[in-house]
Amino acid sequence: MDFIHYLESVIKVSGILKEELHKLTKERIVKKGQLIIRNGDRCADLFFVEQGLLRGYYYNDDKEITNWFAQEGEFATCFYSFISKAASYENIEALDDSRLLQLPYCSLQDVYIRYPETERIGRVLTESYYIKLEERLLSLRFTTAKERYDNLLVKNPALLQGAQLGHIASYLGITQETLSRIRAKH
Amino acid sequence: MDFIHYLESVIKVSGILKEELHKLTKERIVKKGQLIIRNGDRCADLFFVEQGLLRGYYYNDDKEITNWFAQEGEFATCFYSFISKAASYENIEALDDSRLLQLPYCSLQDVYIRYPETERIGRVLTESYYIKLEERLLSLRFTTAKERYDNLLVKNPALLQGAQLGHIASYLGITQETLSRIRAKH
DNA sequence: GCGTTTTTTTGACTTACGTCAAAAATGATG
DNA sequence: CATCATTTTTGACGTAAGTCAAAAAAACGC
Numbered sequence: 001m002d003f004i005h006y007l008e009s010v011i012k013v014s015g016i017l018k019e020e021l022h023k024l025t026k027e028r029i030v031k032k033g034q035l036i037i038r039n040g041d042r043c044a045d046l047f048f049v050e051q052g053l054l055r056g057y058y059y060n061d062d063k064e065i066t067n068w069f070a071q072e073g074e075f076a077t078c079f080y081s082f083i084s085k086a087a088s089y090e091n092i093e094a095l096d097d098s099r100l101l102q103l104p105y106c107s108l109q110d111v112y113i114r115y116p117e118t119e120r121i122g123r124v125l126t127e128s129y130y131i132k133l134e135e136r137l138l139s140l141r142f143t144t145a146k147e148r149y150d151n152l153l154v155k156n157p158a159l160l161q162g163a164q165l166g167h168i169a170s171y172l173g174i175t176q177e178t179l180s181r182i183r184a185k186h
Numbered sequence: 187m188d189f190i191h192y193l194e195s196v197i198k199v200s201g202i203l204k205e206e207l208h209k210l211t212k213e214r215i216v217k218k219g220q221l222i223i224r225n226g227d228r229c230a231d232l233f234f235v236e237q238g239l240l241r242g243y244y245y246n247d248d249k250e251i252t253n254w255f256a257q258e259g260e261f262a263t264c265f266y267s268f269i270s271k272a273a274s275y276e277n278i279e280a281l282d283d284s285r286l287l288q289l290p291y292c293s294l295q296d297v298y299i300r301y302p303e304t305e306r307i308g309r310v311l312t313e314s315y316y317i318k319l320e321e322r323l324l325s326l327r328f329t330t331a332k333e334r335y336d337n338l339l340v341k342n343p344a345l346l347q348g349a350q351l352g353h354i355a356s357y358l359g360i361t362q363e364t365l366s367r368i369r370a371k372h
Numbered sequence: 373g374c375g376t377t378t379t380t381t382t383g384a385c386t387t388a389c390g391t392c393a394a395a396a397a398t399g400a401t402g
Numbered sequence: 403c404a405t406c407a408t409t410t411t412t413g414a415c416g417t418a419a420g421t422c423a424a425a426a427a428a429a430c431g432c
Contacts, residue, residue, distance in 0.1 A: 083313050119305035119309055120298070120302075120305050130265065130269075130312060130315060131265070131270070134265070134266060140327065142247075174389075175389075177411080181389095360420090361420060361421085362381095365380095
C-alpha cells in the first residue's frame, strides 16, 4: 500500500493535490538500528512506512518502553510532539532497513489550508488512531499478560519476527522475564 | 463556556454557521441518575454539557468501570459508537440534574460537508482527546494508585465532590477498597 | 426521627506480575 | 571458530493492589 493509494481510500484525491503531495513529500532511506527521532527533539514530520519497520519508544525509570510499531503501509510520528510542537518524549528507531515518506508539519498545515478537503483525512485518521488507543488501554487494563501475547500472536504474527522479545514485552506492558515465561509454556 | 464560544476558540464561526448549528442542536434537560445512553444502543449524538455532570461507564466482568466524566463546557459521547456507528459498549449517566446540547451524527456529517472549515474543529478536537487518552494510559501504567489519586485531587478537586467513591476509583483504575485505604492515610 | 438501602471503611488473605541476579543461548566480528 | 556482546531463559523472592466478607457510616423515603 503506497501513500497516495492510502489517501485515496479516505478521500478523493485530485490530480493537482497528488502532484502537490508528491512535491511536499520526501523519500528517506534509513538503515536498521538508525534513530530517526531522538527524545527531547521536536518531531516535525509525519512518516509513512513504504518498506521496513519502525518502533516508537520512550524511557520510564531508565527502562525502554515500546509504545508502537509501524509496519508497511502505516503512518508513524511522535503524535504528541507533532500536534503540540513540544519536544518529543519518544524516540523513533528503524528495526529494519526502511524506506519512508516524510511530510513536514508545516507542509501538512499548508495543505490543510489550501485544500480544505484534506482536513477530512486528518480527522478520519486521528479518529481511527483514537479508537486503536482506546482498545490498547482496555487490553492493558483488563486482560492478562498471556491473553495479550496470544492476541498479538493471532493478530500480528509478522511483528514477532521483526522485533525482539524486549520490545514486544514492553509493548504488551510486561517485563521481558514474564514474556519469556509465557512463551516457555507454549 | 457555552457551545458557540467553545467553537469560536477553535475556528472562526460565521453568522450563517452559528445559526445553522443553533438549528441542528437540541437542548436537553436530564435528571440526576438518568441514563442517557444504554450500552447495546448506538450512540448517534454528540453532547455538550452546558450545566451539570455526566459519567461514561461500561461493565467489565460485571463490574462498573467509569471511563470518563464530562463537566461543564466539555463534550461527551460514546466515541467508538459515534465514529463507527456500531453499538456502544458504554453507558452515559447524569450524575446531577444537567442541561445538555445534543447534535446528531448525521447533522454533524452534514455540517462537515456543507461547511468544510468545520472539519478542522473535528480534527483539532479529536487530536486533543487523543493526547488526553495517551496521558491517561501513561498514568495508568506507570504511576501508583496513590499518585493517581493525589494528581486528581490537585487537577480536578471539583470532581471529588460531584462523583462518588466507586466512580472515582474505577476511573483511576483501582478498586473502591484500595481508594478508601488511600484516603484513610490522609 | 426511624428503618431501609446505599456507600464507605476495615480486616484477613491471595495473586499476577515485578525485581534482582545469574546462567544459557544466540549472534556478530575479527 | 573462538571471543565478546547481546538477547533470552530460569530461579528465588517481594509487593502493590485485588478479592471476599462483614462492619460502620451516610443518605433516602416515609
